[in-house]
Amino acid sequence: MNDAAPNAAPQTFYLKDYKPFGYEVESVKLTFQLSPNATKVHSAIRFTPKADAEDNRFFLHGEQLSLISAKIDGTPVTARLVEGGLECDVPRTSFLWEAEVEIDPAANTALEGLYMSNGMYCTQCEAEGFRKITYYPDRPDVMSTFTVRIEGDEPVMLSNGNPTGAGEGWAEWHDPWPKPAYLFALVAGDLVNHPGSFTTKSGKDVELNIWVRPGDEGKCAFGMEALKKSMKWDEDVYGLEYDLDLFNIVAVDDFNMGAMENKGLNIFNSSCVLASPETSTDANFERIEAIIAHEYFHNWTGNRITCRDWFQLCLKEGLTVFRDAQFTADMRSEPVKRIEDVIALRARQFPEDGGPLAHPPRPEEFQEINNFYTATVYEKGAEVIGMLKRLVGDDNYYKALNLYFERHDGQACTIEDWLKVFEDATGRDLSQFKLWYSQAGTPRVKVTEDYADGTYTLTFEQSTPPTPGQPEKAPRVIPMAVGLLSPNGDEVRATEVLELTEAKQSFTFEGLASKPVPSILREFSAPVILERETTNSERAFLLAHDTDPFNRWEAGNALAKEVRVAMVLDGAAPDAAYLDALEKLVRDDEQDPAFRALVLSPPSQSDIAQTLHERGHTPDPQKIYDAAETFTQTLAQQLETSLPRLYAATTVEGPYVPDADGAGKRALNSRILSLLTRLDGGEQAARQYASADNMTQQYAALAALMKAEKGETQSQAFFEQWQDDRLVMDKWFALQIACAAPETTAATAKELTQHPLFSMKNPNRFRAVMGALAGNHAGFHHASGAGYQLLAENLIALDSVNPQTTARMCAAFQTWKRYDSKRQAQIQAELERILATRDLSRDTHEMVSRMLSA
Ligand code: 0A1
Ligand code: ZN
Numbered sequence: 117m118n119d120a121a122p123n124a125a126p127q128t129f130y131l132k133d134y135k136p137f138g139y140e141v142e143s144v145k146l147t148f149q150l151s152p153n154a155t156k157v158h159s160a161i162r163f164t165p166k167a168d169a170e171d172n173r174f175f176l177h178g179e180q181l182s183l184i185s186a187k188i189d190g191t192p193v194t195a196r197l198v199e200g201g202l203e204c205d206v207p208r209t210s211f212l213w214e215a216e217v218e219i220d221p222a223a224n225t226a227l228e229g230l231y232m233s234n235g236m237y238c239t240q241c242e243a244e245g246f247r248k249i250t251y252y253p254d255r256p257d258v259m260s261t262f263t264v265r266i267e268g269d270e271p272v273m274l275s276n277g278n279p280t281g282a283g284e285g286w287a288e289w290h291d292p293w294p295k296p297a298y299l300f301a302l303v304a305g306d307l308v309n310h311p312g313s314f315t316t317k318s319g320k321d322v323e324l325n326i327w328v329r330p331g332d333e334g335k336c337a338f339g340m341e342a343l344k345k346s347m348k349w350d351e352d353v354y355g356l357e358y359d360l361d362l363f364n365i366v367a368v369d370d371f372n373m374g375a376m377e378n379k380g381l382n383i384f385n386s387s388c389v390l391a392s393p394e395t396s397t398d399a400n401f402e403r404i405e406a407i408i409a410h411e412y413f414h415n416w417t418g419n420r421i422t423c424r425d426w427f428q429l430c431l432k433e434g435l436t437v438f439r440d441a442q443f444t445a446d447m448r449s450e451p452v453k454r455i456e457d458v459i460a461l462r463a464r465q466f467p468e469d470g471g472p473l474a475h476p477p478r479p480e481e482f483q484e485i486n487n488f489y490t491a492t493v494y495e496k497g498a499e500v501i502g503m504l505k506r507l508v509g510d511d512n513y514y515k516a517l518n519l520y521f522e523r524h525d526g527q528a529c530t531i532e533d534w535l536k537v538f539e540d541a542t543g544r545d546l547s548q549f550k551l552w553y554s555q556a557g558t559p560r561v562k563v564t565e566d567y568a569d570g571t572y573t574l575t576f577e578q579s580t581p582p583t584p585g586q587p588e589k590a591p592r593v594i595p596m597a598v599g600l601l602s603p604n605g606d607e608v609r610a611t612e613v614l615e616l617t618e619a620k621q622s623f624t625f626e627g628l629a630s631k632p633v634p635s636i637l638r639e640f641s642a643p644v645i646l647e648r649e650t651t652n653s654e655r656a657f658l659l660a661h662d663t664d665p666f667n668r669w670e671a672g673n674a675l676a677k678e679v680r681v682a683m684v685l686d687g688a689a690p691d692a693a694y695l696d697a698l699e700k701l702v703r704d705d706e707q708d709p710a711f712r713a714l715v716l717s718p719p720s721q722s723d724i725a726q727t728l729h730e731r732g733h734t735p736d737p738q739k740i741y742d743a744a745e746t747f748t749q750t751l752a753q754q755l756e757t758s759l760p761r762l763y764a765a766t767t768v769e770g771p772y773v774p775d776a777d778g779a780g781k782r783a784l785n786s787r788i789l790s791l792l793t794r795l796d797g798g799e800q801a802a803r804q805y806a807s808a809d810n811m812t813q814q815y816a817a818l819a820a821l822m823k824a825e826k827g828e829t830q831s832q833a834f835f836e837q838w839q840d841d842r843l844v845m846d847k848w849f850a851l852q853i854a855c856a857a858p859e860t861t862a863a864t865a866k867e868l869t870q871h872p873l874f875s876m877k878n879p880n881r882f883r884a885v886m887g888a889l890a891g892n893h894a895g896f897h898h899a900s901g902a903g904y905q906l907l908a909e910n911l912i913a914l915d916s917v918n919p920q921t922t923a924r925m926c927a928a929f930q931t932w933k934r935y936d937s938k939r940q941a942q943i944q945a946e947l948e949r950i951l952a953t954r955d956l957s958r959d960t961h962e963m964v965s966r967m968l969s970a
Contacts, residue, residue: 126483126484126961126962128481129481129482129483130480130481131425131427131480132480134424134425135171136169136170136257137253137255137257137258138165138166138169138171138172138173139164139165139166139174139253140163140164140166141161141162141163141258141259141260142162142163142164142260143161143260143261143263144160144252144261144262144263145160145265146158146159146160146250146263146265147159147265147267148230148264148267148302149268150237150266150268150270150304151268152221152222153220154218155218155219155220155221155230155237156184156216156217156218157216157217158214158215159214159217159250159251159252160212160213160214161212161213161214161252162211162213163211163212163213164209164210165206165208165209165210173203174204174205174206175198175201175202175203175253176202176203176204176251176252176253176254177200177244177246177251177252177255178200178201178202178217178247178250178252179200179201179247179248180219180220180248181219181248181250183195183197183202184216184218185214185216186213186216186251187213188204188206188207188211189207189211189212190212193205195251200247201251215251217250217251219249221237224248226917226918226919226920227240227370227371227372227918227920228241228248228372228920229241229245229247229249230249230302231370233369233370233371234329234369235305235306236270236303236304236306236307236329236368237268237270237302237303237304238301238302238303238304238368239302239303239378239383240371240372241299241300241301241378242298242299242376243426243485243489244298244485244486245298246300249300252297253297254297254298255297256298256422256423256424256426257296257422257423257424257425257528258296259295259296259422259526259528261291261292262276262277262289262291262300263280263288263289263290263291264289264290264291264302265286265287265288266287266288266289266302266304267285267286268304269285270304270305271305271306271307272303272304272309272327273287273302273303273304274287274289274301274302274303274304274366274381275287275289275302275303275381276289276291276295276300276301276378276379276380277290277291277293277360277379277380278291278360278361278362291379291380292360293359293360293419293420294526295419296422299377299378299419301376301378301379303327303366303368303383306330307327307330307366308328308329308330308332308333309326309327310325310326310328310333310336310337310340311325312324312325312326312343312344314343314347314358314363316351316357316358320357320358321361322347322358322360322362322363323361323363324340324344324362324364324365325362325363325364325365326365326366327365327366328386329369334392335390335392335396336389338391338392338401338405338774339365339389339390339391339408342404342408343363343408343412345409345443346409346412346413349409349446349447350412350413350416350439353443353446354416354439354517356521359420360379360380362380363412364380364381364382365381365382365383365389365408365411366381366384367384367385367386367389367390368383368384368385368386369385369386369878369880370877370878370880371383371384371879372879372921372924373385373489375388375389375410376411377410377412377414377415377419384407384411385880386843387843388403388404388407388408389407389408390404391774393772393774393809393811394809395811395838395841395843395844396774396811396843397811397815398778398782398812399779401774402448402776402779405444405447406440406441406443406444407440409439409440409443409444410436410437410439413439414432414436416521417432417436417439418432418433418436420521421521421524421525421526421527421529422527422528423528423529423530424528424529424530425530426482426488427478427479428478428529428530428531429478429485429488429493430493430496430531430553431531431534433489433493433494434477434493434494434496434497434498434499435497435498435501435534437495437497438497438498438501438502441453441457441498447776449708449710449776449780451665451669451711452710452711452776452780454639454640455665455666455669456714458640458670460495461491461495461643462723462726463720463722463723464491465492465495465496465643466645466726467726468490468491468930469492469496469556469557469583470558470726471930471933471967472933472966472967473490473927473963473966473967474492474556474557474584475488475490475556475584476553477492477493477496477497477500477552477553478553479493480554482962483961484923484958484962486920486923486959487923487962487963492556499642499643500643502641503549503552503593503595503642503643504538504546504549506613506641507549507593507615508541508542508544512538512541512542515541515542516538516540516541517537519537520534520537523537524537531550548590548617549592549593551592552593555580555589556584556586557580557581557582557589558580558643558644559578559579559580559589559642560578560579560580560581560644560645561577561578561594561616561644561645561646561647562576562577562578562648563634564577564648567631567632570627570629571624571625572600572624572628572631572632572634573623573624573625574622574623574636575620575621575622576594576596576614576616576620576621577619578591578592578594578616578620578644579619580592584969584970591617591619592616593615593616594616594617594642595613595614595616595642596613596614596636596641596642597611597612597613597637597638597641597664598611598612598613598623598634598635598636598638599611599634599635599638599662599663599664600625600628600632600633600634600635601634601635601661601662601663602629602630602632602633603631603632605660607663609625611638611664613641633654633657633658635658635664635667636648636667637667637670638664638666640670645730652675652678652679652691652694653693655674655678656671656675656694657671658670658671659671659672659675659697659715660697665711669711669714669715672697672698672701672715673715675694676694676718676719677719677723678691679691679694680740680743680744681724681727681728683743683746684735684736684739684743685733689750690750690751695754698716698751699758701716702716702762702788703758708780709780709781709784710776710779710780710781710783711780713783713784713786714783716784716787717787718744718748720893721741721744722893722931724740725740725893725931725934728740729934734936735934735935736936737858737893737894737896737897737935738858738899740893748794751791752791752794752795755791756795759788759791759792759795760792763785763792766781766784766788768785779812782812782816786812786819786820789801790819790823792820793820793823793824793826794824797826798820798821798824798826798827801817801821801824802817802830804816805817805818805830811844815847817830818830818831818834818851819854819855822851822852822855823855827855831852834848839873842878842881845873845881846880846881847884849868849871849873849874849881849885849888850884850888851888852864852868853865853885853892853895854888854891854892858892858894859895859898859900861895861896861898861903862889862895862896862900862902862903862905862906865885865886865889865906868885869885869906869910876914876917879918879921882910882914882918882921883925886907886911886928887925889903889906890903890925890928897935899938901939901942904943905942905946907925907928907946908946908947908949908950911950911960912950912953915950915956915957915960916957919957919960922957922959922960923959923962926950926960926963926964927963929947929967930967932944932947932967933970944968947964947967948968950964951964951968
């Protein structure tokens with residue numbers, strides 16, 4: 117074991133220091149002798165020195181490995197163990213490196229490298245987990261073909277690529293596609309498969325499998341269909357075909373993230389692949405379909421073309437998120453998907469970009485790369501591609517992508533390579549656009565208008581607040597999609613994309629008979645914060661008339677925020693005109709139910725806190741909570757007479773089908789049920805709970821009852837019914853905390869950490885409890901400080917078990933500077949307590965230090 121004490125001054129890695137590895141890796145052969153506490157890994161790797169290498173140092177990464185022996189061309193050698201790996205004197209010509217190491221998968225609770233989950237062996241190598249399996253140049257620009265032999269007595273033993281042989285106690289695999297080590301995977305255990313097949317457009321038959329633990333076979337059908345749809349969609353839309361004879365997916369219960377795109381052997385958190393109507397909600401189904409697509413799409417954007425180094429992570433992640441969003445929009449509803457994505461972006465990415473953890477989509481330094489699998493790299497990375505597509509147009513976008521696949525197949529690339537294909541395909545200069553990759557922070561765009569003699573002028577001023585290490589920002593290219601409506605609601609100018617490139621810039625529209633109502637930032641054409649003085653009646657007008665569905669929702673959302681902000685700041689009563697507008701919309705059967713459900717879903721309390729903060733107020737979480745409660749109660753009363761009818765009219769009859777249509781109706785129905793439950797003492801919800809034959813309706817009824825503090829019996833019944841189903845139990849844990857009143861949230865969460873089914877070792881369960889605590893805004897930020905304290909204690913306890921998940925969950929504190937000085941002091945004390953923990957991981961150390969140094 118050669119781990120350095122992680123609390124010692126952590127090393128920082130810089131993009132500017134990039135140097136290629138001095139050796140080609142011609143081939144890799146690995147042999148695993150599986151054993152829970154003493155797995156032996158033998159590697160045989162052919163290295164050839166590069167003639168033009170700047171640096172001939174032979175350094176192989178390795179962590180938590182016991183080196184048994186090392187040989188070069190068959191002769192034992194002595195390697196020098198150094199921090200993070202080993203060095204060795206090697207020949208100047210091609211040579212065969214062989215090493216034998218021993219590792220301990222059963223003790224690996226960090227879930228990186230080779231580990232055990234419920235008796236099953238599995239791996240997670242992205243980003244730097246392969247170095248916990250054997251000594252290797254563990255960097256994405258080193259690509260090679262892998263041959264793998266697995267020896268053990270597990271019934272199923274899988275690796276990347278195609279099977280090349282198997283017998284009693286062994287299996288061999290070969291992956292013909294050169295790949296970086298982070299895409300290596302191995303799975304072995306008692307698994308059963310749900311089979312499928314797909315014929316590619318060029319007529320090649322591909323065998324598909326979803327591998328699960330016995331008992332979960334019934335939860336694979338939906339995932340399999342999603343996989344086939346993804347394969348077809350990538351052929352139809354991007355012309356990309358699958359390139360192996362076999363595609364395996366494995367469901368694993370203990371997993372730090374959602375899923376992983378290992379070549380030919382995707383590994384999924386079971387929560388992101390297993391689905392059945394009885395155990396999964398509509399939201400689960402949609403997410404599973406999207407994640408299956410995401411991992412599949414990585415086969416081209418990530419695997420065939422990978423990243424040169426981890427600073428380029430958004431090259432594969434931003435593009436793949438963008439592609440999976442296109443897929444979901446095509447499979448379901450384009451506007452609904454866009455609205456959902458913007459809600460998520462504002463909830464997760466905007467706070468990151470406006471706080472101490474802000475970083476550009478392509479960061480230039482890191483201590484622990486695992487801390488950069490962020491909303492900025494993923495979601496903002498995807499937004500940047502959406503802007504690029506909007507600027508160059510659809511045809512040019514696909515032209516550039518074809519060039520990207522043609523030019524860079526088999527390579528490890530950079531953002532420069534990516535932008536160059538767009539420049540070459542379109543002749544456009546993207547140097548200013550590139551700022552989106554290097555500058556952090558969410559631009560604010562202030563809009564003013566002027567109308568005289570038939571000419572309407574819009575003036576835009578952009579600025580970006582300082583972020584860590586970036587006090588000043590240059591103006592960026594911002595595609596601003598704008599349409600104009602006449603006061604009677606007709607569209608007088610269809611959507612046009614204005615290109616903002618300067619700090620201040622005006623655009624004029626001639627020949628308008630009267631002053632128009634502008635619809636700005638249609639489809640949310642850029643990830644910016646729009647600032648414009650406007651009235652609630654104009655917002656209500658756009659909610660009723662805008663032809664852009666996104667902006668229609670946005671107008672309603674802005675209106676909702678204004679009303680709530682006024683309630684919080686001035687103690688105002690809920691705005692009557694807004695309540696009327698909502699009532700009209702919810703009763704309007706012409707409107708898409710999914711859209712109505714979205715408009716009826718209030719902005720989150722944390723969103724209100726963020727808005728107050730942006731406007732220079734200090735948010736009071738309790739007041740925000742009270743305003744939310746008052747608003748919802750008033751809305752329920754306003755709708756009182758129509759709620760039973762609306763409930764009946766939106767109830768979906770017949771067998772449950774997890775499609776977009778049904779999901780939209782059920783979402784609206786659930787919103788109505790939650791309002792109704794505030795008035796009828798839970799009668800209808802109890803009936804729905806008793807008769808529900810699917811999780812969406814069962815869960816909606818339980819949530820409504822628990823929120824109204826009428827769900828004791830049903831919660832107990834739910835537990836009895838589902839205690840053996842881990843994924844459903846995660847919902848049960850989370851829901852109790854999500855529904856708790858502010859003053860009881862921390863106590864509820866604390867009690868649940870004492871529950872026999874709570875576990876530090878299962879990230880899903882830990883997140884169910886601690887994520888729900890952090891997600892209950894008023895409860896987490898309760899003035900007692902009990903929420904902060906409980907989270908900090910649990911993070912400290914988790915850090916030695918699973919640093920990666922600990923570090924990610926620390927981000928719950930990232931908004932701490934929004935709040936009053938007492939809360940700030942409480943959070944600061946907790947962050948300092950975490951930082952003072954002995955042997956704190958590098959992951960958590962980096963996150964907490966960044967938050968404290970802001
Ligand atoms: N590349 C995966 C995400 C992922 C990243 C890191 C992991 O472990 C540290 C696991 C998965 C994706 O984008 O889906
Ligand atoms: Zn990804």
